[in-house]
Amino acid sequence: MSFILWICIIGFLVQPGKSQDEDLMDILLPYSSFARGPHFSHRHVRDCQPVKYGNVTHETTLPGAKNDSVPLIETKYFTTPNEISQGHVTFVQDPARHVSVLEPGKEGGCTAENDGNYTRATVAKSGERKKCLVAVNAGFFNTTTGDCYGNVVSDGKLAKDGKGIQNSHFGVKKNGELYFGYVTEEEVLSGDFDQLVAGVLWLVRNGEIYVNESEKAECADTQETGTLNTFINVLSARAAVGVDAMGRLVIAHVDGRTRSRGMTLHDFAQLLIDFGVVNAINLDGGGSMTYVSNGTVINYPSDYCSRDSKLYRCPRRVSTIVCVHDGGNTPVETTDAPNEATQTQSGMALLIVIYLVSCLINGL
Ligand SMILES: *[C@@H]1O[C@H](CO)[C@@H](O)[C@H](O)[C@H]1NC(C)=O
Ligand SMILES: *[C@@H]1O[C@H](CO)[C@@H](O)[C@H](O)[C@H]1NC(C)=O
Ligand SMILES: *[C@@H]1O[C@H](CO)[C@@H](O)[C@H](O)[C@H]1NC(C)=O
Ligand SMILES: *[C@@H]1O[C@H](CO)[C@@H](O)[C@H](O)[C@H]1NC(C)=O
Ligand SMILES: *[C@@H]1O[C@H](CO)[C@@H](O)[C@H](O)[C@H]1NC(C)=O
Ligand SMILES: *[C@@H]1O[C@H](CO)[C@@H](O)[C@H](O)[C@H]1NC(C)=O
Numbered sequence: 001m002s003f004i005l006w007i008c009i010i011g012f013l014v015q016p017g018k019s020q021d022e023d024l025m026d027i028l029l030p031y032s033s034f035a036r037g038p039h040f041s042h043r044h045v046r047d048c049q050p051v052k053y054g055n056v057t058h059e060t061t062l063p064g065a066k067n068d069s070v071p072l073i074e075t076k077y078f079t080t081p082n083e084i085s086q087g088h089v090t091f092v093q094d095p096a097r098h099v100s101v102l103e104p105g106k107e108g109g110c111t112a113e114n115d116g117n118y119t120r121a122t123v124a125k126s127g128e129r130k131k132c133l134v135a136v137n138a139g140f141f142n143t144t145t146g147d148c149y150g151n152v153v154s155d156g157k158l159a160k161d162g163k164g165i166q167n168s169h170f171g172v173k174k175n176g177e178l179y180f181g182y183v184t185e186e187e188v189l190s191g192d193f194d195q196l197v198a199g200v201l202w203l204v205r206n207g208e209i210y211v212n213e214s215e216k217a218e219c220a221d222t223q224e225t226g227t228l229n230t231f232i233n234v235l236s237a238r239a240a241v242g243v244d245a246m247g248r249l250v251i252a253h254v255d256g257r258t259r260s261r262g263m264t265l266h267d268f269a270q271l272l273i274d275f276g277v278v279n280a281i282n283l284d285g286g287g288s289m290t291y292v293s294n295g296t297v298i299n300y301p302s303d304y305c306s307r308d309s310k311l312y313r314c315p316r317r318v319s320t321i322v323c324v325h326d327g328g329n330t331p332v333e334t335t336d337a338p339n340e341a342t343q344t345q346s347g348m349a350l351l352i353v354i355y356l357v358s359c360l361i362n363g364l
Helices: 002-014 020-024 042-048 123-130 185-189 211-218 222-233 265-274 330-363
Strands: 058-061 073-079 086-092 099-102 134-137 152-154 157-160 169-173 178-181 193-198 202-205 238-244 249-254 277-283 291-293 321-324
Touching (some): 042 211, 123 134, 185 193, 202 211, 222 265, 249 321, 265 277
Antiparallel strands (some): 058 178, 073 086, 086 249, 134 291, 152 157, 169 193, 238 249, 238 277
16 A cells, blocks of 8 residues: 555656646657756857867858749658658758748737736738748747847848847848857847847867757756756757758648657757758757648647647747748838839829810810
8 A cells, every 4th residue: 555655756756746738748848947058158169179170169151142943932841761751851942031030929929028928829820921832840938938049130130139048040231141049149239140049059060960969058057957858868849950061941840749659859940951951050940840832731649738638739839939931121122112012103193294285185
């Protein structure tokens, strides 16, 4: 009798704080007390990276020249080597024009605070306003409040200052360069970024798997070592954003359910290399993982829809997204507008001339 009691007590202790939400949601967290990510200086990242990189903590790539023999935007799908999970990979030419980081739900979704509640929205919903052709969940967030973690720059606007957080970032600079790695707060505030969002862990650096190195860099706190290591080695749904050797932006995901199917980050990084990726960072995964094509969810998200039935799965309301759209980032829209106005003005002038001429003719 007391033996059974002990088993119950031990079982209870081994499952600390398993809330009702965890039954419903496929929670995959890199840190156990992730308030604002790793609390250390950029110097730590510089000091603990392999010597060959010197003090350079990021990689930048200028997008390749447009190649007309491959599609502008191309999505392919695949199955993992064990045939259990599926995923999609999208290649985008001319990414500076076609890619935006978007805040959840609306512009200001990362800052609009309502008594500690932040905006969250499904990837499809957040992608509506930019008519995204492909959209994927991006940044990590506080699963209780929705607070966006890391730095967020969306179409040139600083939406969230990560206060020097040292997690891997993906960015598009004003000069069109794609950026992967660790940013300093000065770089963020310099206004050099058009798009910027934080992931956790740098998967591929210069064509090599960089998971072990970035684990060291993004885990200063020894308390978090176990959690971050589990995050890396557990099977789960994964998402990444990267760049290939042709200078195309690459978005890839694999479906899964934490602990039962999906991929470890080491295997996911190798898969990205097989796709031709040379630099890539890891985005939010687990139940957040949602891949939307032109408004339709085309992957299999892993959160249950409701507590009452385990029959259906539903896309989670998440934080920031990476959106591939038809081009026309802000500059294009603003140059279109005056043209329309001039056309209307010349149209009006023509009407007035016709009116005056017809008055003259009538008068004669
Ligand atoms: C999320 O935010 C709440 C409220 O600010 C905080 O108490 C909690 O620790 C945060 N959760 C995590 C995982 O940091
Ligand atoms: C990085 O290293 C280069 C060459 O060693 C040096 O000139 C530069 O000042 C260093 N930058 C920083 C931020 O330490
Ligand atoms: C354009 O794409 C084709 C097909 O993938 C490839 O063979 C060719 O090398 C590419 N050209 C350039 C300039 O990258
Ligand atoms: C914040 O969210 C909680 C939980 O969903 C809710 O009970 C509360 O009313 C919300 N507060 C505001 C101001 O919206
Ligand atoms: C990463 O670290 C693990 C555990 O220390 C080791 O087994 C593995 O070989 C390392 N991978 C690479 C690519 O160095
Ligand atoms: C996206 O959806 C819209 C409206 O449903 C449709 O007009 C458009 O052709 C679609 N675009 C692509 C690339 O599938």
